[in-house]
Amino acid sequence: MNRYRSMVKMMIDDALKSIVGFEGPHRERLKIVAGQKLERIVSEAIDRVAHIVVSRKRNGLIYCRLCSKGPFTKRGLYLHLRRIHRSEIEEKLLDEIARIIETR
Numbered sequence: 727m728n729r730y731r732s733m734v735k736m737m738i739d740d741a742l743k744s745i746v747g748f749e750g751p752h753r754e755r756l757k758i759v760a761g762q763k764l765e766r767i768v769s770e771a772i773d774r775v776a777h778i779v780v781s782r783k784r785n786g787l788i789y790c791r792l793c794s795k796g797p798f799t800k801r802g803l804y805l806h807l808r809r810i811h812r813s814e815i816e817e818k819l820l821d822e823i824a825r826i827i828e829t830r
């Protein structure tokens with residue numbers, strides 16, 4: 727588990743960018759940090775955490791599900807998650823990675 731913890735800490739900024747829905751070079755960096763074996767597991771864990779953390783309304787506005795604040799722009803939500811919920815999201819990613827590996 728420790729090895730996943732250091733991996734998640736290393737990728738948290740790029741994971742947060744994916745969680746809020748940004749496209750960009752962070753997606754490739756995530757694959758590199760995860761490595762071939764974990765690439766798909768990490769990507770699935772990020773998708774699951776995104777559902778837990780981000781609320782998208784039909785009108786396109788986005789809110790934080792962890793504290794109900796918003797609406798945010800993508801950039802605003804990214805900064806909010808990084809500042810307020812970073813370690814909480816690291817834990818959620820670790821939980822999801824463990825769950826995916828256990829149930830495979």
Ligand SMILES: [Zn+2]
Nearest residue numbers: 790792793795
């Ligand atoms: Zn929040």
